[in-house]
Amino acid sequence: MPSKVVETEHSVEEPLNCEPDIAELIKNFITPKGNFYDRNHGPIPHLDGETHTVQVDGAVETPIIITVKELQEKFKSHTVIAALQCAGNRRHTMRTEIKEVQGIDWSDGAVFNAVWRGPRLCDILNHAKIKLPPDLDWKTNPDAAHVQLACYATETQEDNWYGSSIPLARAMRPEADVILALEMNGEPLTPEHGYPIRTVVPGVAGARSVKWLDRITVSTSQSSNFYQVHDYKVLPPEAVDRESAQKFWHSTPPIEDMPVNSIIAVPSSGEKVELDADSKVEVRGYALPKGEDGPVVRVEVSGDEGETWVDAKLSWGGMDKMEGEGGERLKWAWCLWEAHVVVQPGRGRRIWSKATDSRGNVQPQEGQWTLRGVCYNAYGEAKDLEVF
Structure with a gap:
């Protein structure tokens, strides 16, 4: 593919994968540099934005090759506030609370909330003119047609390129806000997060928001890449190891919408916690809606293992109060929340949250x-607390 790799950091064997301190992460509604999680399956390519191009092909009337400059000048830019979340966020809790799993031992910090800007994917595809059989019901049948998204700039641990796909029906709905992001938080993307172009598919597992994008293909089939076919799927419980999983990979649909979720960042499990003047514990965290079903409208917190619940105060960094904004603009974003709950003094206490x-x-x-x-x-949980 026509992508010039100028410099490379990290290796296929040891790609950059890390998450921030969770208490630091929730200090800002819009996540600043330094608090992003990083998930990679191979080296980070450092691409030349002046020469980088994206090829659009497959079931289109006019295959095209677009430069970054053309994306900026020929297509209207669109701003989306969206949380990007790894499908494996909270994997450590599943591993320790239920039983062993495969994958990187993410805690609760494989997520961040950012302001993304770039042209809508549907505008690019309309420019190329989709050409599919007229009797193919792709608008209402998400399995009928797909948009394959790929980066051929670098090899990965399990394949010699990275690819994913989303239903064409989702890509073509303007309200789904799928964009080719050129900016993040008002600045050009960083190399670690896909410079010069990445897809952002709000509400969907981060694996679909392909970084260093260089090819878009409209097809009646999903991407054949390893990470679309043999990863990022909720396998049935009968799949207990690599061998038993083999028969389920092709029959199990890929993850799209992430589920409604919340976590407790403060206090952290195992912490000593002092009651405040009202004999309560301050509790803070973040919450995320399911897929397209945002925003979060309620977070409840319990200091007595579900016997009673109190409503947390929700915050969108003041953006919910901006004129002309509100829930629709924030449907893809996380919310930060805070509550003060009664917890009895003693050891082994726990606090729960639900969104x-x-x-x-x-x-x-x-x-x-x-x-x-x-x-x-x-439920979000802070456990083994010593409250005094």
Whole structure:
């Protein structure tokens, strides 16, 4: 593909994968540099934005090759506030609370909230003119057609390129806000986060928001890349190891919408906590809606293992109060929350949180185990607290 790699950091064997301190992460509604999580399957390519291009092909009337400059000048830019979340966020909790899983031992920090800007993917595809059989019902059948997204700039641990795909029906809905992001938080993307172009697919597992994008293909089939076919799927409980998982990979759909979720960042498990003047504990965290069903409308917190619950105060960094904004603009964002709850003094205390989004999806008490440790969304919890 026509992507010039200027410099490379990290290796296929040891790609950059890290997450921030969770208490630091929730200090800002819009996550600043230094607090992003990094998830990579290979080296970080340092691309030349002046020469980088994206090829659009497949089932289109006019295959095209677009430069970054053309994306900026020929297509209207669109701003999206969206949380990007790894499918394996909270994997450590699944591993320790239920049983062993495969994958990087993410805690609760494989997520961040950012302001993304770039042209809508549907505008690019309309420019290329989709050409599919007229009897193919792709607008209402998400399995009928797909948009394959790829980066051929560097090899990965399990393949010699990285690819993913989303239903064409999602890509073509303007309200789904799928964009080719050129900016993050008002600045050009960093190399670690996809410079010069990445896709951002709000509400969907971060694996679909392909970094260093260089090819878009409209097809009646999903991407054939390893990470679309053999990863990022909620396998059935019968898949207990690599061998038993093999028969399920092709029959299990890829993860798209992430589930409603919340976590407790403060206090952290095992911490000594002093009661405040009202004999309560201050509790803070973040919450995320399910897929397209945002924003979060309620977070409840319990200091007595679910006997009683109090409503947390939700915050969108003041953006919910901006004129002309509100819930629709923030449907893809996380919210930060704070509550003060009664917790009895003593050892071994625990605090729970549960979120509800605008479509009524409620975070469950227990999470579903899956071999790859993805989509864990049991109650947020701070446990083994010593309260005095």
